[in-house]
Amino acid sequence: MMAAVYHGTxxxxxxxxxxxxxxxYCVSYFRPDSVADVEAQAPFIMYDNGAFSYWMQAVRAGVDPMDAGRLDWSSYYEWLEDRLFVPGRWAVIPDKPAAPSQMNDGLLNEWPHGRSRGVPVWHMDGPLDRLARLCSQYDRVCLGWIGDPKREPVGCxxxxxxMDEVSTLMGNCWHPLHMLRGVAVGGDYPFASCDSTSLAQNHHRYRLRLFAGTPDEWSGVRAYADKLERMAA
Incomplete structure (x- = not known):
């Protein structure tokens, strides 16, 4: 099975x-710059709440990690109201990085848009029984790796x-799982989908000059997007 790749914007x-x-495509509430163009052309959209970005912004400003991040997500819920209920669209339910599972379960209770459009995050240092519970309650679940991105990246x-433990839990019938920042392992497990910011970060390296014979200036961008999608096959 090929995992769908959502390209970050x-x-x-x-x-x-x-x-x-x-x-x-994936549009973050932290950086919704491209949302109108994405919605005009994308058949599938993942809306991310940007919780990790808000959390990192606060931590860098010197806030204690347990107190960092947004407390009120009502503006995110309102932002989604007129765009979420279109076929092919779903959104990540807010959570609080570095917080215990019980606190994040409380945030799940605030989600106003139903189980089919909202997707919770299971942080991979959390209890496996919480993953099992989330799978029973929601149509899709995001997995968030918690290793240092430089020393212990996704795939280490x-x-x-x-993931061996997750595979044992899933057995022969995997619940639809989305691997956050997981395009490098998208084809290694039966994920339903994954996302990547590689296209946004690196597309300038794949302009026409690197793809001799391509028909227009941006053909290299399309070729690189195709390459990322093949990685999840």
Whole structure:
């Protein structure tokens, strides 16, 4: 099975996003710059709440990690009201990085848009029985790896040991799981989907000059997007 790859935005300049075409995209509430263009061309959209970005912003400002991040998500819920209930769209339910599972369960209770459009996050250092419970309550669940992105990135040995436990829990019939920042392992497990910011971060390296014979200036962007999607096959 091939996992759907949601490409992170904003993708700049605007011409690069338009040239990338009708794909699955992720729009963060922290950086919704490209939302109108994405909604005009994308058949599948994942809306991310940006909780990790808000949390990191506060931590860098010196706030204690347990107190960092947004407390009121009502503006995110309102932002979703007129855009979420279109076929092919879903949103990540807010959580609080570094917080215990009980606190994040409280945030799940605030979600106003139903189980089919909202997707909770299971942080992979959390109890496996919480993952099982989330799978029983929601149509899709996001997995969030908690290793240091430089020393223990997604796909490292520690990640794979934890995924061995997830695989045992899932058995022969995997619940639809989305691997956050997981395109590198999208084809290693039967994920329903994953996301990546690689296109937004690196597309400028894949302009026409790197793809001799391509028909237009942005063909390299499309070729790189295709390459990322093949990684999840």
């Amino acid at each position: 904003p993708l700049t300049p605007r011409e690069a996003l338009l040239a990338a075409g009708a794909r699955a 040995a520690a990640y794979r040991r934890r």
